[in-house]
Amino acid sequence: MDFVPVLGYIAGFCTTVAFLPQVYRAWRTKSCKDLSPGMLILFAIGILLWLIFGILIHETPIIIANGVTFFLVMVIVTLKFRFD
């Protein structure tokens, strides 16, 4: 197995699972007020565009990582609008 795609998968794993402790913290504290709404909206749009970019250049690590990240960011957006 090539090293470069493996590195992409590890990178995608880190930037994707990073949002799990954020979802857990938001759910546990019922508070998202320190999360910037501008950050969440711009980040969600950007992740969606990275997903399309990954599909177009056929880079599976980019596709999987951004697909899952987009889902988790939308969970955080939902929690913010619910709790704030």
Added chain:
Amino acid sequence: MDFVPVLGYIAGFCTTVAFLPQVYRAWRTKSCKDLSPGMLILFAIGILLWLIFGILIHETPIIIANGVTFFLVMVIVTLKFRFD
């Protein structure tokens, strides 16, 4: 100019500038307690690995976006450790 790299630059622009309103909010409110430390650490490691991945596959949009994002995330990490 090809469409695909342009899409990559727009995606990178969004996921990078997304952290500017977060830096501004953290600085203005002097509060980062809703930001998960686990999220920040995992995300910073992941962004650094995406940067190396981008260098290895010679994708300039990935290199620039993740270079700038890494800097902004480290600013947020610094503010969190300062304010919390």
